[in-house]
Amino acid sequence: MKMSYPFSFMRNDIIKIDGSFGEGGGQILRTALSLSAITKKPFEIYNIRASRKTPGLSPQHLQAVNATAQICNAEVIGNQLRSTDLKFYPGEIQAGTYHFNIGTAGSVSLVLQTIFYPLSLADKPSLITIIGGTHVTHSPCIDYLTQQWLYFLKKIGFDAAIKTLRAGFYPRGGGEVSVRINPASLQHPLRIDDRGKFIKVKGLSTISNLDINIAQRQQLQAKKRLLEYGIPHEISVEEMPAIGKGTMLLLVGKFEHSQCCYFSLGAIGKRAETVADEACNEFFHFLKTKGIIDEYLADQLIIPLALTKGSSLFITPRITQHLLTNIDVVKLFLPVSIDVSGNLSEEGFVKIEHLA
Numbered sequence: 001m002k003m004s005y006p007f008s009f010m011r012n013d014i015i016k017i018d019g020s021f022g023e024g025g026g027q028i029l030r031t032a033l034s035l036s037a038i039t040k041k042p043f044e045i046y047n048i049r050a051s052r053k054t055p056g057l058s059p060q061h062l063q064a065v066n067a068t069a070q071i072c073n074a075e076v077i078g079n080q081l082r083s084t085d086l087k088f089y090p091g092e093i094q095a096g097t098y099h100f101n102i103g104t105a106g107s108v109s110l111v112l113q114t115i116f117y118p119l120s121l122a123d124k125p126s127l128i129t130i131i132g133g134t135h136v137t138h139s140p141c142i143d144y145l146t147q148q149w150l151y152f153l154k155k156i157g158f159d160a161a162i163k164t165l166r167a168g169f170y171p172r173g174g175g176e177v178s179v180r181i182n183p184a185s186l187q188h189p190l191r192i193d194d195r196g197k198f199i200k201v202k203g204l205s206t207i208s209n210l211d212i213n214i215a216q217r218q219q220l221q222a223k224k225r226l227l228e229y230g231i232p233h234e235i236s237v238e239e240m241p242a243i244g245k246g247t248m249l250l251l252v253g254k255f256e257h258s259q260c261c262y263f264s265l266g267a268i269g270k271r272a273e274t275v276a277d278e279a280c281n282e283f284f285h286f287l288k289t290k291g292i293i294d295e296y297l298a299d300q301l302i303i304p305l306a307l308t309k310g311s312s313l314f315i316t317p318r319i320t321q322h323l324l325t326n327i328d329v330v331k332l333f334l335p336v337s338i339d340v341s342g343n344l345s346e347e348g349f350v351k352i353e354h355l356a
Contacts, residue, residue: 093121108132194257200232
């Protein structure tokens with residue numbers, strides 16, 4: 001897919017980004033922050049989340065900005081709540097012990113992903129604590145990161161361990177995550193053109209501060225749906241410590257050469273069976289495609305694979321606008337060729353080649 005985008009370099013070599021382009025969300029900012037810290041290229045972003053109901057920097061986005069600034073000694077202009085314009089001048093990345101508190105149920109996972117890659121390229125390990133939302137809508141839950149994201153990052157050459165000390169569901173938040181990030185050895189591009197034979201589904205049904213029967217109902221419904229297709233599975237039930245109340249069902253589909261992951265969160269008035277059905281339906285859709293990894297991981301792997309020497313290839317079950325937007329931000333900072341073959345909302349190939 002070849003399209004023209006409203007990105008450019010200013011004469012003083014500051015990358016200028018229209019934050020309302022494409023998907024228009026916070027990922028544009030987060031990707032720019034990560035790669036600015038890594039490449040030492042300053043950037044300016046305007047129209048931040050301009051099309052959202054509440055435009056500009058939310059507490060979660062502001063924490064991502066300030067956290068990245070802290071780990072690379074950056075100078076920042078415009079890092080205020082609801083700011084729609086920001087300038088970021090990175091310095092040297094410093095490994096260390098850091099503590100970040102979002103202050104709301106804003107996504108811990110998204111803040112972690114922003115600072116993860118710069119700290120992975122530091123010369124010493126870092127210990128990170130982040131407090132906020134671990135299981136909130138419109139972001140990968142922390143279990144997705146540990147079960148899926150980190151699984152593939154380790155194949156590429158990243159080295160980290162994530163421990164959830166306390167879950168944080170919307171709207172209370174208050175979750176706490178501890179992360180050890182070791183220096184990476186980026187020597188293994190990801191080249192998978194066939195996911196291989198299906199093995200089984202490993203699932204997790206959890207609750208916090210609710211009747212265990214809710215988690216059991218989620219488990220039972222997921223098992224019922226999977227048995228309809230004769231799919232072998234193991235689904236465990238757990239209670240997670242948390243300040244607020246919440247539920248989740250997560251499914252990891254394991255194949256001979258790859259795996260996918262889908263999850264659903266509970267909400268007030270949402271039946272346990274509905275939570276299970278949502279995760280199962282996404283998994284069943286994946287099975288009907290030739291997808292190698294799920295569509296959510298597809299855009300999350302663009303940064304690490306763009307940093308890795310060699311050529312990577314995978315099939316996504318659905319090309320998303322989120323993926324395409326993230327690709328074009330990455331191209332601003334790194335010498336990389338990224339080709340997507342397929343139509344929006346349909347399955348397609350993604351090929352990534354580091355050019356340096």
